[in-house]
Each structure stands twice: as C-alpha cells, then as structure tokens.
Amino acid sequence: MSRKEIVKLIEEFNTIIIHRHVRPDPDAYGSQGGLAEIIRSNFPDKKVWMTGEQDPSLSFLAVMDEVPDEAYQDALVIVCDTANQARIDDQRYHDGQKLIKIDHHPEVDFYGDVQWVDTTASSTCEMIFHLFEEFEKKEASLSEEAARLIYAGIVGDTGRFLFPSTTQKTLSIAAKLVNYAFDRPALYNQMYKTPMHVAKLKGYILQNFELNEEGYSTIKLSKEVLKHYGVTASETSQLVGLLGDIEGILSWVFFVEEEETIRVRLRSKGPVINGIAAEHNGGGHPMAAGAKASTWEETEEIAAKLKQVCKEYKK
Template identity: 45%
Template sequence: MTKNSIKLLQNWLNNYDTIILHRHVRPDPDALGSQLGFKALLQKMYPNKKILATGETVDNLAFIGSMDEVQDSDYQNALVIVLDTANAARIDDARYHLGDKLVKIDHHPPVENYGDINIVDTTVSSTSELIAELLMQFGFGQDYLNTEIAERLYIGIVGDTGRFLFNNTSPRTMEIAGMLLSYDFDHTKMLNQMSQRTLESMHFQGYVLQHFSYEDHVGFIFITEDILQQFKISANDASLFVNSISDVAGIEAWVFAVDEGNQIRARIRSKRAPINTLAARYNGGGHPMASGATVYSKEELEQLISELKSTVKE
C-alpha cells in the first residue's frame, strides 16, 4: 500500500459516478463487513453517486446487510472495487472485469495483482481494519463514520481476529476497534447473531467432535454429501465449525474438508507452522495460519493431510 495508490484511489472515487463493490465467494464476516461497511461509508461520502454491492446472500450472516440487484448495464463506465480477495478466481460475481477501472483492497498475502490499483496491507488484521485505516489516510479521520459503518467494520474485525484471540490482533487493531465501539450499536447482540446456530447445525457439531481423526498433532475430518444431507446443513454452514477441534491438547494444525459435489473444499488452520504455501499447491491460499484449498478426490485430500503433517514436523 503506497501513498500514490491511495491518492489515485481517492481520485477515482471522486471521479466515477457508479462504484460497484465485490468480495470473495463463501463470504465470512470480514468479507461482508468490509464490503458493506465500505458501501455505507461511500454512500455517506458521496450521497449522489450510485454505490452497489454484489454477491451471493449468506443466510446466517444476513444481519450484516443485504446485497443489491446489479445489472450488466451498471458496469458501464463504473469503478469496480474487490475487497478481501487474494486472487481473481475467488471473486464472487464474474462481472468484476466489466467496469472501466478495477481496484483490489485486501489484507491477504498478495497472490495475484489483478487490479489496476492493488492496495494490500498484510500487517492489518482484516480488510475491515484496512478500510478504517484508508479513511484516516484520506485525511477525513472520523468525519464520515456513523453507527452503520462502525457496526459493519467492527464485525469484520471481530470475525477475522477470532474475537481478538488470534495473533493478528495488534495494538492498532484494538485502537480501531475501540474507536468503532464508541458508536451506538449493540455489539453483544451482533456477536451473538454471528455465533447463533440452528439445532441441526449443533447436532452436526456433535458429529464433528465424535468423528474427527487426530495423528501427529494434526486433526482432520471429511464431511461427505451424505452427512450434509443427514444433518440438513449446507456446505457453507458446515464450514462454520472449522475451529470446533482447535482446543484439542497438542493439536498444531487441522483440516476441515467438505464434499461440495464437484470439488472438496478443504479449510486448513494452524497454530504455529505457516500453511498458506501448502494451500497454494492445492488450488488455494490465504493467511499463514488460516487458508483454504480445493481438491478433487479423497486421495488428493489424503495427500494434502500427509503434507500438512510434514509441515507441522518441520
């Protein structure tokens, strides 16, 4: 992230009448918090512009905000901004390239510089924290913040820091979170909404705890389509339980794999050894301690787990 790129972004925000915001598929709280928080911020900064957010709706995170119905014609002479997405293959809504200019704003290690401007800062906890920092870089301070913006950015920061338990939580993270909390929103209610689960999903969590495997300080579980149907849970909702086994004594890393029909989505987590390079070898990527990968057979999944065990031993 350079001063020149921030200045150019600010110029483009001033000059374009339509701004369309994208983020990654299978959105988490930070993807939605940064996208919808930035949307609300831009609406306050530019009340006469058309500011749109596109992507799939996720039921359990609908409380963060809703998506817009974006038409193909909206992309004509539009500025497109993609948030919280390291590589173009993971961008939700393939029309992101139809605009006049493309900006990437992200905090993941830079896998692909697909934007005309790439504003990437891997030192921040989340893209939501980065949006708050950009507001300061624009020179506006808190002038354009309000309760709606603060609420959305806060939930994004909380999501990517694991409620401030992960090691990506810095003094600056806490400073920004404290600033956002000065606005009048019920953060306790919001955190409860984020962690709320259906009865079926809680039964599913019990299945996970009973059936995961553990060898060589690595935990792993493979959720088949039959199991998803048995517990009436979607693949996306199942993935919310990726950290269910994280408190096992001695565990260093784990894989939570879900069969999505044409592919197996493997979420990889680690407490010590970086695993984003491993994820990149399996059609994925992400943070050093939290990444995702995609494999296409059980055998390939077993190979990934084997390599994870080797990574932990190094």
C-alpha cells in the same frame, strides 16, 4: 499503494460498484458494506452498488443489490478481500472503467489498475477503517452502520481478537469503533449463534476427529454425513475453528465433500499451512487457508503434507 489515490478515484467517479469473494465471511461482507456506507453517507449524490450472491446467514450485515449490466459503464469497481480473480463474486468486475483491489491476503493474482494489499492487517475491514481516516482528513464522518460493519469484519477475521493477526493497531481501531452506538451484544449473537442442526454436527465432529502424534488432526465430512445432519457444505465454515481449543492439536483440516469437489479447510496454531493450500488449488493466510481436492486420495496427500509441516515445526 497510496490510500490517497483510492480516495481520489472514489471522489472522481459518480458510480461505484463494490465486489467481494464467493463464499463470503463477515470480513468480506463488512469491508464491502462498510466501504459502501462510508461512500453513501459522505457522497449522497453518488450511486453505490454492492454485488455478489446473497448469503442468508450474513443478511443481518448487509443485503446485496441487483446491479444491471449498464451500471458498469463508466463505473469505478472496487474488489474487497479477494486475493485471486477466480474467487471474485460476480465476474463482471472487469467491466468497469477503473478497477481497485483492496485486500489483506498474501498476493495470489496481481489484478486491477490500482492495488492496495496489506498482509500485516488483521482484516480487510481494518484497512477500510484506515481508508476512512484518509476521508476523515476532509471532514468525512463514519456512520453507526459503517462502524458496525467494519467492527463485525474485524471481530470475524481475528476470531474475536484471539488470532495472532490481532495487533495493537487492531485493538486501537476496535476501541474507536465501540464508541459508536450500534448494538454490540446483538451483533455478537447474530455472528455466533448456532442452529440446532449445526450444533448436532459439532457433536459428530468432536466424536470423530482424528488426532495424530505429530499434532495434526483431520475430520472428513462426506455428503452422506452432511445429509444426515441436514447441514450444507457452506454451513460447515461455522465449525472450522472447533478443534483449535483441543489440547495437543497444532494444526487441523476439514475435508468437506461437495457435489463435484472436496472443500479443504486448513487451520493452524503454529505450523505454516498456506503453502499446502497453494499446491492444491487454493491459498490463504499462514495460519488459515483453503484448497480443493478432486478425490479422497488427494485428501490423503494433503494430510501427509500437514503431518510433515507439524513434524518440522516441533523439531
């Protein structure tokens, strides 16, 4: 996929509506908001909307717009950071005149008139920066706000540059972004602050996780546990990396009970786990994936598969 083709379409359309995935993270907000800021600052006459349910924990990054149905008429729609159509927040994404997909996840759904998928990128925000470089050839500029949003997404999806997805290219982009005058300490504080009730659940997890000899670990967070600590299922996403620093753990899974399903959050330091997620209504990266289970019995099946991939990895 040519970045030039995407730039050409953005230049052609007067109305652009940008979507991202449900249950957003900093990369979803950062790529959506960063792209919106690039377009707004360089094409002030264009109408640019961001749509999706507002996540209060990410409001420090961006605030979503109330997009009327009629805005989609003759609009260019861009979906950021979303591999499959079912996870696109605001299902009106197909109501525009043209649809672009920009994503760094392994391909799940082929959708859109134009697709740019780069699984070698650390984040969709990294891709948005490369898209800006295409605009830069036409003397476009990057605002401090766009730099802040793109940096936030890269930091979030690389685990503060600790994950294997961090490359020389990633660090080179980060080095360019830190030259902009946004407040990095304030950004880090907002991204990684832990509310008291979530901190108490962290203690529960550290006391109750199970580590098996094959190197995999599991933790079950039932509705009763979440209610006891006053934590929502979505807030548990802040803690999914918690077990990664513990000696002996190769891969781990959080089973988080929601109203009608059990959210499965898989992480790994070596064994490939997105195949397991794909078998249980999910998907994702080789070392970070998500799925859904309908019963606690199904979570046992997932744990057994995690055991097997860890066992094979250690051979």
